[in-house]
Amino acid sequence: xxxxxxxxxxxxLVKTFGDDVHACxxxxxxxxQGEIVALLGPSGSGKSxxxxxxxxxxxxxxxxxxxxxxxxxxxxxxxxxxxxxxxxVVFQQFNLVxxxxxxxxxxNGALGRVRGPRYGxxxxxxxxxVEAFEHLDRVGLADRAYQRAGSLSGGQxxxxxxxxxxxxxxxxxxxxxxxxxxDPETAASVMDLLVRVCREDGLTMVCTLHQIELALQWxxxxxxxxxxxxxxxxxxxxxxxxxxxxxxxxxxVTVP
Amino acid sequence: xxxxxxxxxxxxxxxAPASPPGRGVPGLPRVPRSGRRMAAWGFPLxxxxxxxxxxxxxxxxxxxxxxxxxxxxALLARAVPPTLADxxxxxxxxxxxxxxxxxxxALATVPAAVxxxxxxxxxxxxxxxxxxxxxxxxxxxxxxxxxxxxxxxGIGPLPGVLALGLHSVGMLGKLFAEAVEQADTGVRExxxxxxxxxxxxxxxxxxxxxxxxxxxAILYRLDINFxxxxxxxxxxxGGIGLDLKTAFGFTDYRExxxxxxxxxxxxxxxxxxxxxxxxxxxGAGGARAVxxxxxxxxxxxxxxxxxxxxxxxxxxxxxVAFWRVGASPxxxxxxxxxxxxxxxDFFPPDFAPVAGLLGGGLLETAAIALGATFLGTLAGVxxxxxxxxxxxxxxxVRLGARTVLVGLRSIPDLLLVLVFVAAFxxxxxxVAGTLALAVFTAALVAxxxxxxxxxxxxxxxxxxxxxGAGPVQELTVAVxxxxxxxxxxITLYALDVNLxxxxxxxxxxxxxxxxALSQHIRALNHDVVTAIVLPVFVLVLAVEAxxxxxxxxxx
Numbered sequence: 001x002x003x004x005x006x007x008x009x010x011x012x013l014v015k016t017f018g019d020d021v022h023a024c025x026x027x028x029x030x031x032x033q034g035e036i037v038a039l040l041g042p043s044g045s046g047k048s049x050x051x052x053x054x055x056x057x058x059x060x061x062x063x064x065x066x067x068x069x070x071x072x073x074x075x076x077x078x079x080x081x082x083x084x085x086x087x088x089v090v091f092q093q094f095n096l097v098x099x100x101x102x103x104x105x106x107x108n109g110a111l112g113r114v115r116g117p118r119y120g121x122x123x124x125x126x127x128x129x130v131e132a133f134e135h136l137d138r139v140g141l142a143d144r145a146y147q148r149a150g151s152l153s154g155g156q157x158x159x160x161x162x163x164x165x166x167x168x169x170x171x172x173x174x175x176x177x178x179x180x181x182x183d184p185e186t187a188a189s190v191m192d193l194l195v196r197v198c199r200e201d202g203l204t205m206v207c208t209l210h211q212i213e214l215a216l217q218w219x220x221x222x223x224x225x226x227x228x229x230x231x232x233x234x235x236x237x238x239x240x241x242x243x244x245x246x247x248x249x250x251x252x253v254t255v256p
Numbered sequence: 257x258x259x260x261x262x263x264x265x266x267x268x269x270x271x272a273p274a275s276p277p278g279r280g281v282p283g284l285p286r287v288p289r290s291g292r293r294m295a296a297w298g299f300p301l302x303x304x305x306x307x308x309x310x311x312x313x314x315x316x317x318x319x320x321x322x323x324x325x326x327x328x329x330a331l332l333a334r335a336v337p338p339t340l341a342d343x344x345x346x347x348x349x350x351x352x353x354x355x356x357x358x359x360x361x362a363l364a365t366v367p368a369a370v371x372x373x374x375x376x377x378x379x380x381x382x383x384x385x386x387x388x389x390x391x392x393x394x395x396x397x398x399x400x401x402x403x404x405x406x407x408x409x410g411i412g413p414l415p416g417v418l419a420l421g422l423h424s425v426g427m428l429g430k431l432f433a434e435a436v437e438q439a440d441t442g443v444r445e446x447x448x449x450x451x452x453x454x455x456x457x458x459x460x461x462x463x464x465x466x467x468x469x470x471x472x473a474i475l476y477r478l479d480i481n482f483x484x485x486x487x488x489x490x491x492x493x494g495g496i497g498l499d500l501k502t503a504f505g506f507t508d509y510r511e512x513x514x515x516x517x518x519x520x521x522x523x524x525x526x527x528x529x530x531x532x533x534x535x536x537x538x539g540a541g542g543a544r545a546v547x548x549x550x551x552x553x554x555x556x557x558x559x560x561x562x563x564x565x566x567x568x569x570x571x572x573x574x575x576v577a578f579w580r581v582g583a584s585p586x587x588x589x590x591x592x593x594x595x596x597x598x599x600x601d602f603f604p605p606d607f608a609p610v611a612g613l614l615g616g617g618l619l620e621t622a623a624i625a626l627g628a629t630f631l632g633t634l635a636g637v638x639x640x641x642x643x644x645x646x647x648x649x650x651x652x653v654r655l656g657a658r659t660v661l662v663g664l665r666s667i668p669d670l671l672l673v674l675v676f677v678a679a680f681x682x683x684x685x686x687v688a689g690t691l692a693l694a695v696f697t698a699a700l701v702a703x704x705x706x707x708x709x710x711x712x713x714x715x716x717x718x719x720x721x722x723x724g725a726g727p728v729q730e731l732t733v734a735v736x737x738x739x740x741x742x743x744x745x746i747t748l749y750a751l752d753v754n755l756x757x758x759x760x761x762x763x764x765x766x767x768x769x770x771x772a773l774s775q776h777i778r779a780l781n782h783d784v785v786t787a788i789v790l791p792v793f794v795l796v797l798a799v800e801a802x803x804x805x806x807x808x809x810x811x
Contacts, residue, residue, distance in 0.1 A: 081452065084450060085450060085451030086451075091445070094442075095440065095445065097461075097464045099464065099465075099467075103554075108447055108452075108461070109450050111447060111450045111456045111460050112451025113451075114456075116456070117455040117458065161446070168450050
């Protein structure tokens with residue numbers, strides 16, 4: 001898929017933690033509109049760090065990042081918030097407020113487009129509430145709207161988080177290990193939901209995964225990271241599990 | 257440098273244990289010396305030695321202790337059966353005291369919330385400034401604030417309310433800030449990721465998470481403030497504290513017992529309500545699915561109804577309390593103006609009249625605090641462990657310990673001091689003060705130890721039990737092993753509380769410095785009052801500094 005406009009563009013992205021942890025070592029990545037891309041790699045390969053740069057939750061040491069035409073590196077304040085509104089994020093730990101209702105958690109997705117703080121469902125305009133409810137229906141949890149989010153199962157909580165992201169009306173979806181906390185069966189159904197809504201709405205998605213099978217099954221392009229570098233970037237069709245496993249093999253031991 | 261495994265490895269052969277890099281020497285590596293280990297062993301030793309020295313300095317011996325408790329028992333014998341000369345007035349005064357506590361707590365909530373959020377800010381200067389205000393409010397005891405406000409606007413409930421409010425800002429602000437810091441950052445990121453602004457992030461990502469712990473903190477503070485407002489009665493705020501002090505002043509012990517029993521009953525009631533509500537708040541929520549009949553109309557579930565009832569009820573209660581204590585905006589403005597004027601009376605301090613007794617008085621104050629903390633901790637730790645479900649050998653022991661604990665806790669500190677001073681006489685004020693504070697400390701330490709012991713992780717205990725440990729081994733390894741840093745922190749906290757209790761001793765005139773303080777308060781020599789309070793205050797801050805350092809080492 002090369003025809004679409006670039007949605008994500010990073011050039012020479014470098015991020016170091018402390019003195020010697022090179023989370024991103026000069027990463028160049030372009031993702032075009034409508035693409036569904038998996039970032040694959042072992043723990044510590046820098047995939048989550050890369051993802052967090054794309055909506056400004058983490059700032060790079062050097063390099064350029066353009067997302068949806070906005071320079072993320074220099075954006076701050078209102079400009080950064082405006083960009084974040086257009087980028088939906090799905091987290092590994094769901095990041096719901098457990099003691100609030102499912103509905104209130106979904107409504108938080110609309111914070112970027114209303115003015116002023118909100119507390120409680122009735123402080124939201126009815127139109128937003130209706131829209132939130134539609135998204136809940138879409139993820140199959142309409143009947144749970146007024147239940148405490150913390151009382152749902154992991155898979156259900158992630159569906160709520162997806163509904164929250166959808167309420168942002170995002171153009172780009174960033175998913176950080178969205179199914180790593182779930183059992184295999186639930187993981188498959190959540191991946192299915194995530195990919196389906198992105199296809200249906202024509203959204204671009206960048207998704208970090210650490211399970212090769214999920215990447216092969218659900219995405220069209222795999223970017224393999226290792227030690228903060230892009231080691232592989234190919235359409236899913238050209239790949240197989242054996243080649244991908246190379247990403248995870250330990251390096252030859254180099255004892256000083 | 258070949259790794260040499262212990263040659264006596266039994267069959268079947270195991271992989272050789274890796275030797276530490278850089279050293280081929282087999283055998284046990286030495287335990288490295290660290291500040292942490294020094295503190296862990298040094299603190300209890302130094303504390304015990306200081307405690308014994310302090311008790312010796314004060315002349316508290318085993319014989320004296322026995323005789324003293326004999327005096328207390330004799331006093332109690334003269335205090336039964338209790339009487340209430342004028343029950344209607346007593347109950348009205350209890351209610352006055354309660355309103356004072358509610359108004360003081362409500363007054364503290366808003367500034368504490370603002371300061372709490374600011375103190376958890378990521379901007380260094382903002383955080384330091386907010387923390388500075390919080391620490392200052394906490395450091396000055398409410399009694400000192402009360403003396404100041406009485407000087408500023410005269411006697412009555414309002415100075416008591418202002419004193420409680422200002423002092424409460426310290427604790428509430430600190431607890432609020434801690435809750436914000438502990439809030440799940442993931443949720444904050446998720447809310448930030450939607451493009452929310454700062455106020456939206458606060459209300460959408462932080463407040464819902466911290467709300468239960470904030471409300472719990474407010475309820476806890478209300479509980480404390482009720483005890484505190486009893487004390488403030490004795491310095492001119494009126495209410496039940498004044499009745500107590502008057503009854504003891506006239507040596508009408510049967511009346512004193514009557515008033516004390518009413519007070520203790522209300523303390524227990526307030527605590528009971530506070531604990532029950534906090535339990536509700538922090539407990540798990542309903543997991544029932546609520547059928548969404550009307551898509552966007554929020555159904556009135558029991559939880560939602562309860563939340564609204566509690567919220568609006570609390571606001572109404574605060575409004576009534578403000579009305580009862582006369583805290584109108586105009587009165588508050590007057591109080592502010594009066595406070596500015598009163599500052600001139602208190603500053604600069606006049607050290608001349610007390611120059612001779614400051615040195616000895618401070619030493620005595622420190623000795624009372626150390627001795628009381630030492631005795632109280634000795635009694636409080638076993639009591640607290642016995643009261644914890646996770647440690648107590650059986651339910652009988654646990655319930656017995658719980659009962660003793662709750663009974664001791666419910667006695668206001670002022671009452672304890674009054675009883676012991678009445679039994680020993682003012683001449684033996686330091687000994688009476690030490691013993692009264694020791695009882696108070698035992699209750700405080702036992703409560704904190706019991707709370708901590710309840711929260712112990714069961715994993716290590718199960719692991720130790722699975723290894724075939726007996727109950728005593730389990731106690732030392734799995735319970736005390738986990739609790740040691742907390743015990744140190746609790747002891748230091750008790751010491752801190754006991755140093756501040758100097759001001760309570762002062763109100764009844766116990767101890768050299770306390771007696772001078774009560775005389776100068778009565779004579780309105782406010783600049784001398786400052787001269788006595790400031791050095792004690794410096795002592796308190798010094799203990800706080802040591803405590804903070806030790807806790808960070810032991811963490």
